[in-house]
Amino acid sequence: MSETPLAEPSPPVPFRVFHVQPGAPAHELFELPTAAPAAGFFWVACTRAFLGDHLQRVQSTLQAVTGQQLVDLHVSDLLNAQLPSHYDYTSHYDLLVFRRLVGSGRPRPNGAVDAPPGPAAADGDKPSASTPAPALRRIRTGAVGFAVFDQLLFSVHPDECTVREAYAARLLALNTATAGSPAAETASIPQETAQRDQRAGLLTAARMPTSPADIMLRVVNLIVDGYLDLRRELSRQLDHWQVELLRPRARAINWTALLESRLALHQLDEICEDQRTAVQDWIDAIEGWPQPATPAGLREIELLKVRSRDVLEHIERVVHHVRRLEQSAETAVQMHFSLQSNRTNDIMRTLTALTAVFLPLNLIAGIFGMNFEFIPFVHLKAGFWWALGTMLCIALALTLFFWRKRYLARTGQG
Incomplete structure (x- = not known):
C-alpha cells in the first residue's frame, strides 16, 4: 500500500497589484500597471526576491505611473532584509521601513504557535526553567518597506509575508461586505485593530482606504498587532520563568537559556525603539505637508495623523511592557539568588x-x-x-x- 506524498507548499506570489478607489470596490490586477489610474491609486506589493530580479521592470512601472523612480540608495534599503526600522523621504515620495515578526513564530490555524524543535516544544505553553521559552526564542523579524507616492503605494515584503496576504484578503473582502451590517463588516477584524480604527474615526471595514499612505498605515497596524500578541505570550511565559526562579529548591535552571531570553527582550526593545523613531519621523513629515484647500482633504490629513499617533501609542505600549518584563526578569533573578x-x-x-x-x-x-x-x-x-x-x-x-x-x-x- 503506497503512501500519499505530502503536498509541497505553494511558492510565494511574487507580486500583487490592487486598484483602490474610495467608495468603490477594490480590484486585483494580475499585471504591473503601465499608466497612472484615472481615479484612485494602485497598491503594488512584491517580494524582496522579485524586486531584486526585476528591478528595471519595477522602475519602469513606477516611472509610467508616477513619473518618478526609486533612488538607488532607497532600492538598496528595500533589498536589505536586515535594515532596522527607519523613515526617509524625497520630494516625490516617502520611504518607511518597518520590521515585522517572521519565521517560526507564525501562528498556526488552531491558534498555537510554531516553535523550533526541542525540549520546550513538548511542554506546550509552560516551558521548564531548564529550556528557553518558545516565544522568547522566536523573536525574529524581517524588514517591510513602503514607498508612498501620490497615486501608488509600493511595498516590499519577505517571500512569505502573512501581513501582505492578510490585508490583501481584507481589502478584497470589503467588496462583498454589507454596508448596513456593521457586525458582518467587522467580523474578521482583530480586536486591537477594530478598537484603534474606531478611535481614529475610520472603521476599516466600513470604507475603503483613501490614499496610499492610508493603506501603509493599515498594514503597519497589522504589524503592530503581531507585537501586541507577542507581548501577551511573553507575559505568560515570563510569569512561568519567575515561578521557576522563585522555587527555593530549584536546581535545574539553565542560566544560558535565561541569558538568551533576556537578550531577546533587549532585542525586542531595540526593535520597538527603532519603530517608534520611524513612526515619529513620519508624523513630523505629515506635519510639514501642505494644507489641502478642500474640507475632504483636510479631514483625510487629520485621519492620517490620528492613525499615525495611535500606531505610535501602541508601539510605546509594547516598549513599556517589554521594559517591565526586563525589570521583572531581573527582579526574579535577584530574588532567586537572595533565596x-x-x-x-x-x-x-x-x-x-x-x-x-x-x-x-x-x-x-x-x-x-x-x-x-x-x-x-x-x-x-x-x-x-x-x-x-x-x-x-x-x-x-x-x-x-x-x-x-x-x-x-x-x-x-x-
Missing part, C-alpha cells in the same frame, strides 16, 4: 549550632583521652556511665537552648 543566599545562611546556622552542641562533648572526650596516670573517674567502675550521662545532659541542654533561640528552626524558604 539561595538565605537558604545557605540557614544551613550554615544549623551547622554552627550543631558544632556548638558537640564542642563541649569533644572537650570532655579530649580531657579523658589524655595520657595521665591519675585522672578522676578513670578507675571507677561506673565512670564511663557518669561521663556519658554528663555529655548527654550537656548536649540536650544546648540543643534545647538553641531551639528556643530558633537557631535550629527552619525558615519558610528552607
Whole structure:
C-alpha cells in the first residue's frame, strides 16, 4: 500500500497589484500597471526576491505611473532584509521601513504557535526553567518597506509575508461586505485593530482606504498587532520563568537559556525603539505637508495623523511592557539568588549550632583521652556511665537552648 506524498507548499506570489478607489470596490490586477489610474491609486506589493530580479521592470512601472523612480540608495534599503526600522523621504515620495515578526513564530490555524524543535516544544505553553521559552526564542523579524507616492503605494515584503496576504484578503473582502451590517463588516477584524480604527474615526471595514499612505498605515497596524500578541505570550511565559526562579529548591535552571531570553527582550526593545523613531519621523513629515484647500482633504490629513499617533501609542505600549518584563526578569533573578543566599545562611546556622552542641562533648572526650596516670573517674567502675550521662545532659541542654533561640528552626524558604 503506497503512501500519499505530502503536498509541497505553494511558492510565494511574487507580486500583487490592487486598484483602490474610495467608495468603490477594490480590484486585483494580475499585471504591473503601465499608466497612472484615472481615479484612485494602485497598491503594488512584491517580494524582496522579485524586486531584486526585476528591478528595471519595477522602475519602469513606477516611472509610467508616477513619473518618478526609486533612488538607488532607497532600492538598496528595500533589498536589505536586515535594515532596522527607519523613515526617509524625497520630494516625490516617502520611504518607511518597518520590521515585522517572521519565521517560526507564525501562528498556526488552531491558534498555537510554531516553535523550533526541542525540549520546550513538548511542554506546550509552560516551558521548564531548564529550556528557553518558545516565544522568547522566536523573536525574529524581517524588514517591510513602503514607498508612498501620490497615486501608488509600493511595498516590499519577505517571500512569505502573512501581513501582505492578510490585508490583501481584507481589502478584497470589503467588496462583498454589507454596508448596513456593521457586525458582518467587522467580523474578521482583530480586536486591537477594530478598537484603534474606531478611535481614529475610520472603521476599516466600513470604507475603503483613501490614499496610499492610508493603506501603509493599515498594514503597519497589522504589524503592530503581531507585537501586541507577542507581548501577551511573553507575559505568560515570563510569569512561568519567575515561578521557576522563585522555587527555593530549584536546581535545574539553565542560566544560558535565561541569558538568551533576556537578550531577546533587549532585542525586542531595540526593535520597538527603532519603530517608534520611524513612526515619529513620519508624523513630523505629515506635519510639514501642505494644507489641502478642500474640507475632504483636510479631514483625510487629520485621519492620517490620528492613525499615525495611535500606531505610535501602541508601539510605546509594547516598549513599556517589554521594559517591565526586563525589570521583572531581573527582579526574579535577584530574588532567586537572595533565596539561595538565605537558604545557605540557614544551613550554615544549623551547622554552627550543631558544632556548638558537640564542642563541649569533644572537650570532655579530649580531657579523658589524655595520657595521665591519675585522672578522676578513670578507675571507677561506673565512670564511663557518669561521663556519658554528663555529655548527654550537656548536649540536650544546648540543643534545647538553641531551639528556643530558633537557631535550629527552619525558615519558610528552607
